[in-house]
Structures are given as structure tokens and as C-alpha cells.
Amino acid sequence: MKNKLLYFIICSLGLAYFTSCKKSNYLTDGGLSEAKSPLTTYEYLKQHKYHLFDTLIMVIDHYNMKDEVNGAATFFAPTNYSINNYIRLKRDSVRRINENNTYTLTNMYNDIKADSLRIYLSKSRIELTTAPLQPTLVANAANTQTAFQRILQPKPGESWSSSPIYYLYYIKVRGGLDPPNSTVQPNDPNIDLKAQCQTTGIEPSSGGMLHVLSNTHTFIRF
Template sequence: MKTLYRLALLLAFGLTVIGCKKAAYLTDDGLHKAEVNLSTYDYLAAHPAGMFDTLLLVIDHFKLKDEINKAKTFWAPSDYSVNRYFKQKADSVKFVDENAQYSFDQFLSEIPIDSVRAYIYNDAPYDLATASTAYTAIKNASNISGFVYHRQKQPKPLWSSGPVYNLYYVKIRGEADQISPDGIVTVKEDDMADMRVYCQTTGIKTASGTTLNILANTHTFVGDFTPRILTGPKIVEAGSTLTFNYDLSIKYDAAGYTGTTVNVLLPRLARFYGVESGAIPALIGKDITYYAVQPDGTLNANSTANAPGHWFDASGKTCSWGKDARIVSELATATMTFNILQYPGQTTVGSTYTVRQSLVYKSKTKGDLNAVFVFNIKIK
């Protein structure tokens, strides 16, 4: 019986074709429905591969079981997503002390409950059948604004004669991306791309009345939706120098290495360099050199934090981790994201710290092209 029960669960997941709704083009007998005779919580708990065990630890910690069961829609992150955020938090601690310990209990204590409720919707069921190709604004249980959902048309597949759509859960960053009916996404040149999270499974109907959409394993739980720079930097191009000037704020923290992230505006940087956006990460360390810019304008190519990255003192000069350190900025080249953190207890509320870094591209036709990133950081 236990084996049959597990098979039934597997079939329930199988009814939801990865990335697309159960639709008439699969058979000639109409729409298929993925309805399960379990509450939302019990369905997640019963997954044969334990795909949501860590997520359920988060739900239990915040006593959200009833909210999950009563939700009209739950955009469920998998354990891969939760573990990715845990690793991100643990790495931020180990950045300064490789022997530091970071427990899961500590991780749970640092997650704001509103960030978890951003995945819960109590107003209506949302899935591929209700989605439009255009963004549709939706209101989550935390009342955090900027979330939308939509479906995106995919290139014509070999296995279907009809159109195929994928469902996306989206956090708008800056100006909303433009999505055409044909599925083409357009991002304004000096803007950040929206955080668009693909749903690997959509439209599971649980016995407690929830529409369950499973987010892609590549999603970073909470981290993908952490507030980022929405207004964008001030950009000045003068000859062979392009400057991005950011005004940031970080809440004072006496105990943790906390801060914010900044995404490089790759389309703008690529136009300045005269290369394709996708080529830039691979050029860093080769044709592009990462520097700290000292207050006197000299360049320091030696990383004093996790490479490529630098610790800065109160004057904006590079230093080592320790009593003089105030701000660290490290570049994650895979995502082209600056991680900017404070040294716990060594910043001052009300103070502004200015740090500068640059990416210098050795162009074969234009010589050295210097992209400077200026971070003016206000401690609140």
C-alpha cells in the first residue's frame, strides 16, 4: 500500500508538465486537472524525494502551516532554493572568518517573516490558466509591492503543434520589463532586469483549496527578492571613463556582516566597452582587470577580501580585514553583482562611507576603457 501511495503522489506531480499547464494539446479529451487529496502542507511533506523538507522547517519555525493551507496561491520554493539562501548567508559570515560557524537556527532567526509571506497569496488562485502574457499585479500576504505574474510564449517545440507557455513569478526592479505577446523580453538600457522566476510545475490543486506553483530550483529563496537599488545609479560618460554613482543605505548592525547588493548594468557597460553583455563575465581576470580606486585616484589590483574584492577603511582606502575595516565590496562575476557589507560594530550610525572600484577593459581598438563604480553608503 505504501508503494502505491508513493506512486500516486508521483503521478500527481507528473500531471503537471514541467513549465507548462496541463492543457488540451496533450490529449484530445480536454483539460487535465492536477487535484490531490491532501492539504497543501501535507502534500509538500509527502513528496517522495523530500523536496520540501527544509522549506517545511521554515514554515514550522514561523508557525505558518495554517496560512499555507488556507492560501489561495502558494508559490513554493524547493529545498534547493532554501539551501541556496542558507549558503549565501553562511558564505557572508565565512568571508571574514573561514572557521566561523553558521547554524540553521541562526539562519531561521535572521529571516524576516514578511519575506516568507511574500510567497503566500490569499486573494485569488494564480496559475498558467489565469495568466496573461502581460504582467498582472498581485498582492501577497506581506503587502510587499512590486510582485506580478505572467506567462511567456516559448519557441515552437517539436512535440506540439500548438503554442506553449511557461509561468513566471516576478519581482519588478526599477522600470518593468516589456514582454511582447511573442515572448520577447525587453529591458531598458540603463535599468535592471526584473527578477523573473520560472515555475517548474504549476497548477496543483490541493484539498485545502490552494493553487500550488513550484518555483525553479535555481531560485534563491528570499535572496532573489531582497530589496535592491530601484532608482538606478547616476551615469556619466567622459571619454574613456564611464562612472556609475550609487547612493545606498545599510542599517547599522553591531553583530552581523549585513549590507546590500548592486547589479551591474550590463547592457550599458557592454555598449561602453563595445562587446556583448554575455561576454563580460568571462573577460574579468583576462582583458578586464578589477581594481579598487584609492582616494587619490590610484588603482589597486590586489584583493584584500574574497577575490575579486576589497575591504575599505573610513576614508575609502583599501585595507585588510580588522580594526580599520568598515566596508567590503566583492564582485560575484557569475552574476555580475557587487556584494556590499559592513564590518559589524565598526561603522557609525549617520555616517557615509564612499568606496570606489573599477573594471578596466583593454580594448584592442580604443585602449583602456575604465568603468568606475562609486558606492556612497549611508549607515542608518
């Protein structure tokens, strides 16, 4: 009986170890196993298996920006959620005027221009591992002020790794880049707005870098 119990314990520990090792493969940037993709940036977004960029592809197609997206040195891609966040905000705004009002993707096309999407097309190749720890200006295809930064994340109490964890942030600069370590008021209209990347380091076959912004990001507004 003892031998059977010991055998059961050993098998259980072995299965637990195997399972934990298998899970660890999915702990990097949402499970991206290969940084290099045989697809172009546009193809990668269009063929995403979870259809995370279907609305973004519609916006790209509407403004005929496929070649611009493929040719960007870095593309910070907003997801469907990000664009829907913007549409929902606008819908809530017009319904405060009249509860029967609505706001759709077609309305958004009437309100914004292609430069709204060009904000996300950086003219420089940006990578997480080489990104500066302080906000640094970077030119974009819309010729507006944007910046990027790598930020060290607080380590949780029960961390599975002793390695430091950094996230890449894309920044919409308003009224000049905020000084490092400066204290700003939350309602300051000139405060810079940061969007965190949930996945980084995708290298499409068309060249450049592709980073995916967090689903909580709001298109254009950050």
C-alpha cells in the first residue's frame, strides 16, 4: 500500500512539473513563440487567429493605408477594443444631447482623417529591449508629438521569476514632453498620455516592428 501511495505521489508531482513547464511557454507577451513572422504587417493583422484587428483592418482599408502600414519602421497597433472604446465614448457624448442619437464607424470616418491612424506609425525602429527608461520623443507619420518609454513593473509578492519585467509605452505628447519624475495634476490638459503595449517585438516580413497596444487604450485619445 505504501509503495502504491509513493508511486501516486511521484506521478502527481511529475505531472504538476510538466504542466507548469508547459504553461511557462505562454508567459511572454501573451504567448508569442516566434518573433519573426512570414506575413507582412497588414497580413499579420488581417489573419490574426482571434480576429483582434478586424476593425483596425477596416480603418486601414478605408484610408488606403496598407502600403504605409507595411512600410512603417514601427507600428503601434490599436486593437478592435481600442477603436470600439472611442466609438462608445462618442456615442455616449451624442446621446447626452439626444438619447436616440447613435455613433458608428461611418460617423468616425466623417470625423477623423488618415493622420489619426498615422500617429501610430513611427518613423524609427522601436524595440522593448533598447527603449530608454525616460520618455523620449520619436517622429511619427502624422508629424505630431509622440514619445516612447520602457517602464520597470513592480514585482508581485508571489513572483514566479526574479528577472525584472519591463513594459513598452507609447506616449501622446501634449504641450511638450513632461519632465522626468515631475508631479502633474490628473486633470492637467497638457499631461502626456501613455498607452501600454500588451505584446511587443513582432517582426513582420515587410520589415519594421509591430507592437500591440493594450485593449484598454482608447483610439486617438489614448
